[in-house]
Amino acid sequence: MRADKPDSGGTIQESVINVKYNFTEIEKKWQTRWKEERTFACQTGKTDKPKFYALVEFPYPSGNGLHVGHARPYTAMDVVARKRRMDGYNVLFPIGFDAFGLPTENFAIKNHIHPAKVTHDNIENFTKQLHMMGYSFDWDRVVNTTDPSYYKWTQWIFLQLYKHGLAYKTTMPVNWCTSCKCVLANEEVVEGVCERCGAPVIRKEKSQWMLKITAYAQRLIDDLDDLDFIERVKIQQKNWIGRSTGAEVTFKATTGDDIVVYTTRPDTLFGATYMVLSPEHALIKKWKESGLLANAGAVEAYQKEAASKSDLERTELNKEKTGVCLDGVKGINPVNGKEIPIFISDYVLATYGTGAIMAVPAHDDRDWEFAKKFGCEIIEVVSGGEDVQKAAFTAKDETGILVNSDFINGLTVKDAIPVITKWLEEKGIGHAQVNYKLRDWVFSRQRYWGEPIPMVWCDKSGWQPLPEDQLPLLLPDVDSYEPTDDGESPLSKMTDWVNTTCPCCGGPAKRETDTMPQWAGSSWYFLRYMDPHNDKALASKEALDYWSPVDWYNGGMEHTTLHLLYSRFWHKFLYDIGVVPTKEPYHKRTSHGMILGEGGEKMSKSRGNVVNPNDIIEQYGADTMRTYIMFIGDFEKAAAWSANAVKGCKRFLDRVWNLATDQEHTGEEYSKANEAAVHKAIKKVSEDIEAMKFNTAIATLMSLVNDFYANGASRGDMKALLLMLSPFAPHMCEELWEMAGYGGQVCLQPWPSYDESKTVAETVQMAVQVSGKVKANIQVPADAGDDEVVAAALAEPKIQKLAAGMTLVKSIVVKGKLVSLIFKPQA
């Protein structure tokens, strides 16, 4: 394992092979050097270089340390950042720690260690591990979301949101995780269970701080168009926001009340044969209290049952429709004056649209199913489908023609919608309406380890924001972090801290005891990197103007509708109030696939298939770890770990080392034999890194090394190889660069350029096809004309044999690739 030559023998064979390098020593040497010389600190002074801001999602510093799941995206962006530096960019490639959150708190509770201490220790461990990977982060700019000098600005942003009416407190049914004992945002509930712990989520009525992300729904959709995000991210965000267009229509009840419904199919208004209100609808309470409902008992029982259902139960039970028909009140269809029954059912959601619908069983699957069960009338108003008594006809295209619909009869669905919408507007009973599935962001958490919400409650003055000069509002020390069963934050027991004075009237007041969610600190951290030590602002205007926006952000798909959406919302708000210079935070967004265990299953402790980067570094070195994780497969797709394949990358690096140290290399130019291959490789590797096709970039370098072994390599050849390999295996390349005496550090050299005209060899092999099938190969000069190529093909003995008695009718030449000949028998 030493770089020394073997001491025994010294035969010719041994001097050529069997030499490895001491990666442990070399990696330590260069890591220390980069750190001491601040090699990767970006330039802050005047520079002519274009800026490049590369971002990776900062880690949550868990006790388990760095995972291979971190290594994949971090190595990828490190490769890009290193290459861009060599391209001449002023690169900002920062790292930090997203350290508030439940896991730390839970760990602290279990082990009786203060979360601040746990966080500190974990960050120290992570920092060490990140250094061991050789990442070229700018270590002068580390941020930590739990640092008061950081969360001061998280709180500041919250206050601005509040002052602009985008933060409000309201009582509403929220998602409550039964295990975390904490509310969750919609985005944190996956299939009815808690995204983090998997415990069932129930609905609970609670007063919560909310952020009005819905005010930005349309802009969050529209502005995606100008962004260089991978398509599936855009699609997922659009689906999540869930825009739909339709109309709101006012139905009268027989009581004289207005019932406003939302529909995407106003064209089917004549087919509305009943109405459904959500169990929580306000009118029901009103009717109940005024004694209008003959079956108030049954209605109340249904409401109770619906309220107690968890999200999971609601989705599981969605096959069978339930509901109660209101006895004593009817609705009136405004287009024909018909009295129709009103039901309550939990298939209508209180939180979407108006919480009430008109039901058109002939043309909606859910309404149809409900109507069948409850014996409601089914009237066809769009023809073109099967019998609507047997199934709903839901097509919205031009296949359907309106019938039984008075003045819109004969129109297609598409044409009928604007006609009826206009009619509704003229009559004053309806109007076009856009709705979104996106809900406001539930922003408070009943937990300790988070940013305190800087608000004060005064019985006289109501909610008051803390004056900005009192920020940061420090998270106080508590003895017990346990979440409470009554749903109050642990902070609520800290009476000294809770009791304060009202910033408005000076009277006694109480602080908000809920804290902010995990997603708060990460919603703006990329801004802090631009100017991390500023105590006057979240970042200076100059820094924001220079570095905004993030040029390239790589992260996980799991954050598409959480962090990525939230931070776009905050950024747009900060843009609106003049704090940041760009509408969008991130110009380009890419995403990596997961690293799976050896058998293709998800890595987990219980399966015992977790790969620890430290072990790989110890056994093979960080350069091998980096090269392998980039070579493992298509970057965007999931890939299974393979211990054997790691060895292949180690072998490759050993071959490079041996090639560099055991052979004489002369000549600063590219050697004649390798010239075309080197130019081709530079082109391919340059393009592949930018396209995140790291696996094929490495394959190209492997081929190049194979060529060098076959042909011998000049000093110039080797130089190009080291430059191209250095983003992947930086330590070894630095060492070889130094040993070869090229001067300076390889990571600070210009990236090699290629000459397109030199990427092709002088003669090329071309395939000869006859009727589309390859029959022979010919060697022709690269610049041969079409006629010359065809002549050469026809001269080929095998082709002559096939052409006997035939006439050439057509020939197609694909330059440098193949020639296709089509013959027909001679008449």
Place this chain on the structure above:
RNA sequence: GCCGGUGUGAUGGAAUUGGUAGACGUAGUGGACUCAAAAUCCACCGCUGGCGACAGCGUACCGGUUCGAGUCCGGUCACCGGCACCA
């Protein structure tokens, strides 16, 4: 149910976007070196038939367009991801 994606050797994966399918790497087989092992180096490595040069087949399945299809079009199947009673 709706939206999106994927399907290529034993295996991870390539294929300049319609141009020689299987690059590169694993694993495997044979050989060299070694007392031996490891490491390293060389050769082979889709399937079928043939001693062989060679021939036929082959990118989930069926069909189509084309001189030429892994790539484009129509249909089928399987798997993965997201959303889901959103009116």
